[in-house]
Amino acid sequence: MPDQSLYIHVPFCKRACHYCDFHFSTVQKHKKEVLEAMLLELDLRKGELPDRNLCSIYFGGGTPSLLSISELNVFFDHIARYFNWGRKTEITLEANPDDLSEAYLKSLLKETPINRLSIGVQSFAEEDLRYMGRIHTAREAEEVLFKAQDLGFEKLSIDLIFGGPTTSDEIWAANLEKAASLQVQHLSCYALTVEERTALGYRVRKDLSPQPSESRAARQFEYLMAFAERQDYEPYEISNFARKGHRAIHNSLYWQGAPYLGIGPSAHSFDGHRRRRWNVANNGLYLKCLTTGQPPWEEECLTSEQRYNELVLTRLRTLEGLSAKAIQDLGENYLQHFLRQAKSLQAEKLLEEEKGWYRLSRAGRLLADFVARELFWV
Amino acid sequence: MQKIRNFCVIAHIDHGKSTLSDRLLEYTNTISKREMQDQALDNMDLERERGITIKSHAIQLSYQRPSDGETYTFNLIDTPGHVDFSYEVSRSIAACEGALLLVDATQGIQAQTISNLYLALDQGLEIIPVVNKIDMPNAMVEEVSDQIVELIGCAPEDIIPASGKTGAGVQDILEAIVERIPPPTGEPEEPLQALIFDSIFNSYRGVIAYFRIMNGTLCKGDKVRFVNTGKEYEADEIGILRMDMVPQQELSAGNVGYIITGIKTSREIKVGDTITHVDRPCEESIQGFEDVKPMVYAGIFPIDNDEYEDLRDSLEKLQLNDAALVFEPETSVALGFGFRCGFLGMLHLEIVQERLSREFDMEVITTVPNVSYFAYTKRGEKLTIHTPSDMPEPTVLDYIEEPYIRAQMITKPDFIGPIITLCLEKRGVLINQLYLTSTRVELTFELPLAEIVFDFYDRLKSISRGYASFDYTPIDYRRSDLVKLDILLNGEAVDALSALVHRSKAEAFGRKICKKLKELLPRQQYKIAIQASIGAKVIARETISALRKDVTAKCYGGDITRKRKLLEKQKKGKKKMRQIGKVQVPQKAFLQVLKLD
Ligand SMILES: Nc1nc2c(ncn2[C@@H]2O[C@H](COP(=O)(O)OP(=O)(O)O)[C@@H](O)[C@H]2O)c(=O)[nH]1
Ligand code: SF4
Ligand SMILES: [Mg+2]
Numbered sequence A: 001m002p003d004q005s006l007y008i009h010v011p012f013c014k015r016a017c018h019y020c021d022f023h024f025s026t027v028q029k030h031k032k033e034v035l036e037a038m039l040l041e042l043d044l045r046k047g048e049l050p051d052r053n054l055c056s057i058y059f060g061g062g063t064p065s066l067l068s069i070s071e072l073n074v075f076f077d078h079i080a081r082y083f084n085w086g087r088k089t090e091i092t093l094e095a096n097p098d099d100l101s102e103a104y105l106k107s108l109l110k111e112t113p114i115n116r117l118s119i120g121v122q123s124f125a126e127e128d129l130r131y132m133g134r135i136h137t138a139r140e141a142e143e144v145l146f147k148a149q150d151l152g153f154e155k156l157s158i159d160l161i162f163g164g165p166t167t168s169d170e171i172w173a174a175n176l177e178k179a180a181s182l183q184v185q186h187l188s189c190y191a192l193t194v195e196e197r198t199a200l201g202y203r204v205r206k207d208l209s210p211q212p213s214e215s216r217a218a219r220q221f222e223y224l225m226a227f228a229e230r231q232d233y234e235p236y237e238i239s240n241f242a243r244k245g246h247r248a249i250h251n252s253l254y255w256q257g258a259p260y261l262g263i264g265p266s267a268h269s270f271d272g273h274r275r276r277r278w279n280v281a282n283n284g285l286y287l288k289c290l291t292t293g294q295p296p297w298e299e300e301c302l303t304s305e306q307r308y309n310e311l312v313l314t315r316l317r318t319l320e321g322l323s324a325k326a327i328q329d330l331g332e333n334y335l336q337h338f339l340r341q342a343k344s345l346q347a348e349k350l351l352e353e354e355k356g357w358y359r360l361s362r363a364g365r366l367l368a369d370f371v372a373r374e375l376f377w378v
Numbered sequence B: 001m002q003k004i005r006n007f008c009v010i011a012h013i014d015h016g017k018s019t020l021s022d023r024l025l026e027y028t029n030t031i032s033k034r035e036m037q038d039q040a041l042d043n044m045d046l047e048r049e050r051g052i053t054i055k056s057h058a059i060q061l062s063y064q065r066p067s068d069g070e071t072y073t074f075n076l077i078d079t080p081g082h083v084d085f086s087y088e089v090s091r092s093i094a095a096c097e098g099a100l101l102l103v104d105a106t107q108g109i110q111a112q113t114i115s116n117l118y119l120a121l122d123q124g125l126e127i128i129p130v131v132n133k134i135d136m137p138n139a140m141v142e143e144v145s146d147q148i149v150e151l152i153g154c155a156p157e158d159i160i161p162a163s164g165k166t167g168a169g170v171q172d173i174l175e176a177i178v179e180r181i182p183p184p185t186g187e188p189e190e191p192l193q194a195l196i197f198d199s200i201f202n203s204y205r206g207v208i209a210y211f212r213i214m215n216g217t218l219c220k221g222d223k224v225r226f227v228n229t230g231k232e233y234e235a236d237e238i239g240i241l242r243m244d245m246v247p248q249q250e251l252s253a254g255n256v257g258y259i260i261t262g263i264k265t266s267r268e269i270k271v272g273d274t275i276t277h278v279d280r281p282c283e284e285s286i287q288g289f290e291d292v293k294p295m296v297y298a299g300i301f302p303i304d305n306d307e308y309e310d311l312r313d314s315l316e317k318l319q320l321n322d323a324a325l326v327f328e329p330e331t332s333v334a335l336g337f338g339f340r341c342g343f344l345g346m347l348h349l350e351i352v353q354e355r356l357s358r359e360f361d362m363e364v365i366t367t368v369p370n371v372s373y374f375a376y377t378k379r380g381e382k383l384t385i386h387t388p389s390d391m392p393e394p395t396v397l398d399y400i401e402e403p404y405i406r407a408q409m410i411t412k413p414d415f416i417g418p419i420i421t422l423c424l425e426k427r428g429v430l431i432n433q434l435y436l437t438s439t440r441v442e443l444t445f446e447l448p449l450a451e452i453v454f455d456f457y458d459r460l461k462s463i464s465r466g467y468a469s470f471d472y473t474p475i476d477y478r479r480s481d482l483v484k485l486d487i488l489l490n491g492e493a494v495d496a497l498s499a500l501v502h503r504s505k506a507e508a509f510g511r512k513i514c515k516k517l518k519e520l521l522p523r524q525q526y527k528i529a530i531q532a533s534i535g536a537k538v539i540a541r542e543t544i545s546a547l548r549k550d551v552t553a554k555c556y557g558g559d560i561t562r563k564r565k566l567l568e569k570q571k572k573g574k575k576k577m578r579q580i581g582k583v584q585v586p587q588k589a590f591l592q593v594l595k596l597d
Helices: A031-048 A069-082 A102-111 A128-133 A139-150 A168-181 A199-205 A214-230 A249-256 A283-291 A304-315 A323-328 A333-348 A362-366 A368-375 B016-025 B047-050 B085-094 B113-124 B141-152 B169-179 B305-320 B346-358 B413-425 B449-453 B456-464 B503-520 B558-575
Strands: A004-012 A056-061 A089-097 A115-124 A154-163 A187-192 A234-237 A238-241 A260-263 A268-270 A277-279 A297-301 A351-354 A357-360 B005-010 B057-064 B071-078 B096-103 B126-132 B193-202 B206-215 B215-220 B223-226 B230-234 B237-241 B245-248 B251-252 B256-260 B275-276 B297-302 B326-332 B335-344 B364-366 B375-376 B382-385 B397-411 B429-437 B440-448 B466-478 B482-488 B498-501 B529-536 B538-542 B577-580 B583-586
Touching: A004 A249, A004 A357, A031 A069, A031 A089, A031 A260, A031 A283, A031 B397, A056 A249, A056 B482, A069 A102, A069 B096, A089 A154, A089 A249, A102 A139, A115 A128, A139 A154, A154 A168, A154 A214, A168 A214, A187 A214, A199 A304, A214 A234, A234 A249, A249 A304, A260 A277, A268 B558, A277 B558, A304 A323, A304 A333, A304 A368, A304 B558, A323 A333, A333 A368, A357 B047, A368 B558, B005 B016, B005 B085, B005 B113, B016 B057, B016 B096, B016 B169, B057 B169, B057 B193, B057 B237, B071 B169, B085 B113, B085 B193, B096 B113, B096 B141, B096 B169, B096 B215, B113 B126, B113 B141, B113 B397, B113 B466, B126 B141, B126 B169, B141 B429, B237 B251, B245 B397, B251 B346, B297 B305, B297 B326, B297 B346, B305 B326, B305 B335, B305 B346, B335 B346, B397 B413, B397 B449, B413 B429, B413 B440, B413 B456, B440 B449, B449 B456, B456 B466, B482 B503, B498 B503, B503 B529, B503 B538, B558 B577
Parallel strands: A004 A056, A004 A260, A056 A089, A089 A115, A115 A154, A154 A187, B005 B071, B005 B096, B096 B126
Antiparallel strands: A187 A238, A234 A238, A260 A268, A268 A277, A277 A297, A351 A357, B057 B071, B193 B206, B193 B275, B206 B256, B215 B251, B223 B230, B223 B275, B237 B245, B237 B256, B297 B335, B297 B364, B326 B335, B375 B382, B375 B397, B397 B440, B397 B466, B429 B440, B482 B498, B482 B529, B529 B538, B577 B583
16 A cells, blocks of 8 residues: 555634744634635545555644534545545544543544544643643643543644743653653654744744743753653654654655645645645635636646755654665765765764664754755755 | 047036936937937946946047037047046046036035046046036035036036936037037147057957047058057057947047957056057157056955866956956965955955856855055065965064055035044044035045055945045055954964954954954854954954754644755855855855944
8 A cells, every 4th residue: 555645734723822833714704615625625636646545644734623523524525535544544633622622532533533633732831831822721731631541542642842931941841741641652842933924923023022042942852852762752753752653654654755635725735756736825815716716736846956855854854864775766966965965964973874874863853954954955 | 620529527426427428329319219228338237237337438429510510529438437446537538638527416516526627637628517417306506506616716607507317408518518628639640649548348359449549540450559568469440439339441630449459358458558550659658657556455265166267267257358357376274275356446346246246157255355565574575465364474574564545535514523533543644624615625634545445435424424425546655553363263263364454453353353253154063262363362252152953843744845945045055155164154254244333
């Protein structure tokens, strides 16, 4: 079965978190039309995936947990017209803690094929949540995790954010401990990034909020790596940590360069070779395109150099790393370039090699972008 | 010859010389309105963009007088308007009998108005004063006319009000050229004596020299000698300059034209030189020839050492049509192989850098510019120093001399105080303070050239809110107490950042440079120590802390493209950096470091 996945972007949120620059709308007036347009898009683009069998279906956003059970099932019915999924298929719903009532959780389990939750916890500390503008409380987050596990969700992931001005080293350590003690098997941990077009970006620009401290983020990232090792979380990608058997299939496919089809405003797609497409990140324009029969996407065809750069960028973020063989498949000149550039990075102990596989060292993980730039071909 | 008029237009920069020249071309039908591209005479792209005339040009106009239908031949010689090119201005002026003195009605007399006027009066030119831009709402025609009357002692009614924009006054100017400017004198039968006032490079024809015949007659095919270079050529083609070159069989005294001799590089032709016949040479060359010497030197290095040969090629090609550019190979410990280049001034330097990038796609690093010094050793030798690293060791060195200039600044009385303060800070000596009118003062200072090379002009403009104009001429070399200031990155001296500075200013200068470098250098994975030192003594330091984290948080499906593009862009930026030891130094840092506020 070829590895391929389907992504559904649900472009709505109840309220904008201060740091977030994903695409979503807090106006839900056109929710029904947008969801219908997404079904239409699926009708149009089903052929972009090479096979009927899906390894992963992922509802991301925005806030997919805003969808009712029946709205979700309309999607599944539609997807089933064109694709198959089995017991092994990872079917993930991104969810915010405040949406996950006991009733909703029960229905998700019983009435939909969803078998994995990725929960936007971000922190178990109240001051962090307020700073980030999250809607839920620390307590809610904790309770939701208990409930979900009690009801039988085996595959759970949570997002955590570190490095912000409210996140002291103590809070960060406590957050990680809490996750481990709650038996969360998969963690996605991100450094707080100030994006320009967000409330936080505005506040930092206007000097109303401090610029997050780089040394704090670096320290907390180092702590995270040590914690992961101690607690048997595999750092299988720079920001992703999983206990054995709990790696996210969906994310892994991205980094392996597998084909994926993304449906909905701002969703991206890749044909597994050279073509990338991305949908317009605007609900109104998206609707207009689909109702007037125009493609909602732009696309680019990767040059060999860009493919090489993407290979370097994505593979080096993974624990397995990048094989000389994979580079050579793109052309001997790329391999030569890579080897030349890699030399000084190895000397600086940022990059390690073993049996033709190149990986970031622990120090290299903190400087992954630097390493990638050094190796890029421009 | 009675029907020929040779004249130039002199003006302070931006007073409308190019625009008015265009109107003259249009009114005499030398160029049709349709062909008219604004500022037809500035034909290098760069000139048009910067709105300055870099090289001077000449063009012939035919003017038919409406009163009697007689046709006159005008040779209009456009002169460059920037201090860096003042020698070329003087040669263009020497080819004329008259000059239109253009003064912007909103600005009044400025420093270059005066310096160019003096050049013209020196050559005995007839001056036709013009108050330009009278169409502007803030034009002060009367006030500016009064200034002109005071300056040149003409009658108020001699001044022609005009506008290059609307065409007002253009007819009066054409008539004044006929009536007031004397026809050229000179004997067609005498031995040939022609003044080269400009040259251009054409990739098909080689170097084309523009000349004015003072005496004698030149025919196609004649054997000619250039008196000062001593070289001999055959006149392959001669002709006059309309919008295009028009070949002629012969040209005689009083005329302006061009000559093509198969010369391939501009350096072989010296502006100011005299052309004569090999067979029947003139007795003396035309006065005023000078070999122009560079005033400012800087190292130019390829960003990538592999491009050294390409850089040499490009500089050689540039030199074909920029006779003032000189260069010789130079080796820098920090930057590898490159060239030490000599320029007429900072504008010239910038133009060369820009042309390298534009015409040859060469991105280069330009090092801290300096002037040329004389170093006297204890053994009594006199050395010419073009780069700080050539300075002899303190044990050998007796003393140093640096070039001085005389600077003329014209401003409003309100700004005298701040300007004097600025000039004193720059080690200047006030020579004269002269009220031209009750609202315009001329200040004359003698200053070390090195002090005005970098930010002097910008600062002058800002402290006077634009109400100060500036011009200078080199005068002599004077003994100075200069020291070599070194900049060290992580303990390694970067020769390309060394500078010679006056001892009294070394410490402040060192501190500023360190601070500025701290802003300019990107953070890296290592801590960077920046130090300034004189000899072994460190006089200033700054530290850039190590970059501890350089990794984007997420990288999901959609982010891959965005992130790849971002990193590619950053990498491109980094390609424009030069690695010194372990430190990445951006290309621009070498020059920007000097833009100390
Ligand atoms: N209003 C007005 N603007 C003018 C006139 N002559 C020139 N200018 C403008 O003044 C600026 C400088 O003119 P230019 O001819 O390039 O000056 P140059 O530096 O002396 O050659 C340009 O923006 C022109 O458009 C004029 O008579 N009236
Ligand atoms: S973080 Fe999640 S819930 Fe918050 S605005 Fe972004 S997409 Fe919406
Ligand atoms: Mg001009």
